[in-house]
Amino acid sequence: MYAAEIRDGVEQAYGDNLHKGPNFAGHLIVVTWGCGAPCLRMAIVDAQTGEIYYPPLTFEGDGPQNFDLPLLTPPNAVSRNPEIQFRPNSDLMIIEATPSQSGNQPSYTFYFLWRQGRWTLLRKVPLATQ
Numbered sequence: 001m002y003a004a005e006i007r008d009g010v011e012q013a014y015g016d017n018l019h020k021g022p023n024f025a026g027h028l029i030v031v032t033w034g035c036g037a038p039c040l041r042m043a044i045v046d047a048q049t050g051e052i053y054y055p056p057l058t059f060e061g062d063g064p065q066n067f068d069l070p071l072l073t074p075p076n077a078v079s080r081n082p083e084i085q086f087r088p089n090s091d092l093m094i095i096e097a098t099p100s101q102s103g104n105q106p107s108y109t110f111y112f113l114w115r116q117g118r119w120t121l122l123r124k125v126p127l128a129t130q
Helices: 003-013
Strands: 028-034 040-046 083-085 092-097 108-115 118-126
Touching (some): 003 040
Antiparallel strands (some): 108 118
C-alpha cells in the first residue's frame, strides 16, 4: 500500500547528499513521510535484505504493526508530529509522543532498542509539563 513512499525514501538515502546510505543501526534506512497535518508514517528498511519493518510505536500503541506514528500532544498545545531521534551507528531510537489521543493523556519519551530484527522498549519517561 505504501510501496511508492518507501521506495522514494530508500532512493533518497542513496541520493546526492552528504550522508548517503543507511541512517540507523548500521544497515537500516528509516523512511518517514507525511499523511496530513499533523500526521507522520514511518518504515524501517534493511539496506542489505530489503526487508521492511514497522516502527516501534504506532498510533495504536507499542507493538501493533502499523506505519502510523502517534502524535505528540503536550498539555494546552496543538498536536504535532512526534519527535524522533536516531543515529546511523546506534541501535537506540528515541520517540517523544502521546500514545493515546483520547482525552487529556500524558506524553512520554520512549527509548527503544533494535536487536536482531525486533524492538525492545527500554524505558518510558513522562514528559515534563510546561
